[in-house]
Amino acid sequence: MTAQSTAARTSTEHDGAAEFLDRRTPLERARGILHRYPALSPAIVLVLSVVVFGILNERFWNPANFSLITQQVAVVGTLAVAQTLIILTAGIDLSVGAIMVLASMVVAQTATSAGLGAAPALLLGLIVGLAAGGLNGLLVTRFKLPPFIATLGTLNVFTALALLYSHGATVRGTEMPALLPWTGTTFPVLGVRISTGVLLMLALYGLVAVILSRTAWGRHVYAVGDDKEAARLAGISVNRVLLSVYLAAGAILALGAWIQIGRANAASPNVGIDLxxxxxxxxxxxxxxxxxxxxxxxxxxxxxxxxxxxxNGLSLAGLDVLYQTLAVGVLVIVAVSLDQWIRKVHK
Known part of the structure; x- marks a missing residue:
């Protein structure tokens, strides 16, 4: 018997044994697939949601409506990048919306009342975002506060600071230098009007995806989130990684503030309640x-x-905004339950 035929026979026997030993039910196999590909389940939900809402209301398919959705997602999507970094480390940040609002008010007031121009205003907004993120990071790493408690406290602090700094007043886009509301500029793509803010958000996603998958820092973020003690024993400075994650989140939230100014063509201390x-x-x-x-x-x-x-779909269906918030809350419960179920997969 030749070596080639022996190898083929061995491979066949191995495959047969593997198939015999794999006695998982179809549901368990599906759970294993969802565990290996975390983005698969949201992709399925998104497709089904678009189809269902399109059937319920034909206006949902209107290009103008898709334009509205993408522009709304630009702000939430940017804040969600910062939230992703923190949740990957097994933390959570309840202050992301408040940091964004505070940074946006500092940017707007600096560019108008102080008259320093757009570039210095954006730089100051970045400094505010870094300082706020750094404060959260220090509370978690130095004072050992649980992220939930730390950011619940700073949520109120940053909200109050935004109101105090702005005196509760809204700064309109017409009062600002052109660079600040520039992120709200739109242009057509296949009939859908895409804003500059959407492009900035997509570029941010690409950059963060590369950093998380191709750099040592990204691997350390995953390691710390998976098991802090194991990461420490492997020589990773856990507190340094955590602090850097909160600083990165603060910088991203400053970008979110710029995108929000363009989206609303204004800076208001009263936006972002649901962010x-x-x-x-x-x-x-x-x-x-x-x-x-x-x-x-x-x-x-x-x-x-x-x-x-x-x-958007629930709004077109004529449901009150309270029911929209209810639906989002139900989505959270379902998503966490699904995550708990997926985590039970046998590795």
């Missing part, structure tokens, strides 16, 4: 585990689109 919930929903629906160590930013993008589609 914290929506950002967490987008991350969890996108397949990132609340227990850390598993997930991708591309899944988060799908989750943000699902949130946008649900809010």
């Amino acid at each position: 914290n919930l929506d950002s967490i929903t987008a991350v969890v629906i996108g397949g990132t585990s609340l227990f850390g160590g598993r997930g991708t930013v591309w899944g988060t993008l799908l989750g943000a689109l699902i949130v946008g589609v649900f809010r």
